Amino acid sequence: MNKREISFKKLPIAEYYGEPIYDVWHVIVNGKPVVLDSLLDLDESSRKETVDIISRMATREKYYGGVEWRLKKRKYGEIKPWGHRFFFFVKFGENIVIFDYREKKRKGPLKSEVYKLVDKNREKYEEEFRRFINKNQ
Amino acid sequence: MKKNSEDLLIRINELFAAEPDAEQKAWGIIHDFYHYVLTYMEKNKITKAYLARKLGKSRAAISQMFNKTPNITVVKMVEIADAIGVDLSIITREIALKARKVEYQVKTDVLPVFIKIDRDLEKKVRGKNQNFLIEGGRMTIQIGQEKFAISEFEA
Numbered sequence: 001m002n003k004r005e006i007s008f009k010k011l012p013i014a015e016y017y018g019e020p021i022y023d024v025w026h027v028i029v030n031g032k033p034v035v036l037d038s039l040l041d042l043d044e045s046s047r048k049e050t051v052d053i054i055s056r057m058a059t060r061e062k063y064y065g066g067v068e069w070r071l072k073k074r075k076y077g078e079i080k081p082w083g084h085r086f087f088f089f090v091k092f093g094e095n096i097v098i099f100d101y102r103e104k105k106r107k108g109p110l111k112s113e114v115y116k117l118v119d120k121n122r123e124k125y126e127e128e129f130r131r132f133i134n135k136n137q
Numbered sequence: 138m139k140k141n142s143e144d145l146l147i148r149i150n151e152l153f154a155a156e157p158d159a160e161q162k163a164w165g166i167i168h169d170f171y172h173y174v175l176t177y178m179e180k181n182k183i184t185k186a187y188l189a190r191k192l193g194k195s196r197a198a199i200s201q202m203f204n205k206t207p208n209i210t211v212v213k214m215v216e217i218a219d220a221i222g223v224d225l226s227i228i229t230r231e232i233a234l235k236a237r238k239v240e241y242q243v244k245t246d247v248l249p250v251f252i253k254i255d256r257d258l259e260k261k262v263r264g265k266n267q268n269f270l271i272e273g274g275r276m277t278i279q280i281g282q283e284k285f286a287i288s289e290f291e292a
Contacts, residue, residue: 009146011149011150011153012150012153012154013153013154014153014154014155014156014157015156016156016157018234018255019255019258021257021258021260021261026149028146030142031142031143032141032142032145033142033145033146033149036149037145037149039149039152040148044160045160047152048157048158048160048161048164049161049164049168051152051153051157051161052157052161052162052164052165052168053164053168054153055153056165056168056169056172059257060172060257061257061260061261062176063168063172064171064172064175064176065167065168065169065170065171065175066168066171094261
């Protein structure tokens, strides 16, 4: 099997939201946007809500509306459009990297095993992003 | 890259590059409301338990409300704001943006220059004078690989 080629794509931010103070990136595997493709499957209202949250995160210092910057005992944060959809991200200086997406199928919080899996992805993509940003700066 | 993946990337980019419609702006008002409430509560050490008591709700109901950032009525927004001691009112985006701008002095190769800049951006660029450029009467600031125009400045 071919090695998975991981890269990152920067999101544009609409002028309405003002001057970005963070660059927001999402994960691309073998040319496919493997995290934000789920955005396209959301209903229109949830999609607009998510786009709004991410755009505000990019242009505001520590934006709390729908965002938890650092989860307890974890090294990453989550964006929560509604209560059952989660986009996970890490912050590196002036970069925000959205690296995972999970959807909750039942009531209650996400299982701790899910957070562990997300953490494994964080480790993997964090390393890849460091390599990517060093190469492209 | 497969055509399908290219299409996905284009569609994602379009979602973010497009100017928001009324529904998206409305979501923004709700997100800003939660942002201000949570920031104010943190700054003034107001707990969710305190807010629950003031609103006559359970702690779990308050946590759920903040976790879900739901579509919320104006009456509910005012009730929450009152409970934590914030007087909520509406101002236009133009006034809000102007209020967010601060005057900031920067040194350039030519002269010290006063600029008006967004408060959050100012925090980011403080002490990074070397990133300001004046070329042909236009001023820009470079952050990472991008340049931003500074619209209001005077020497």
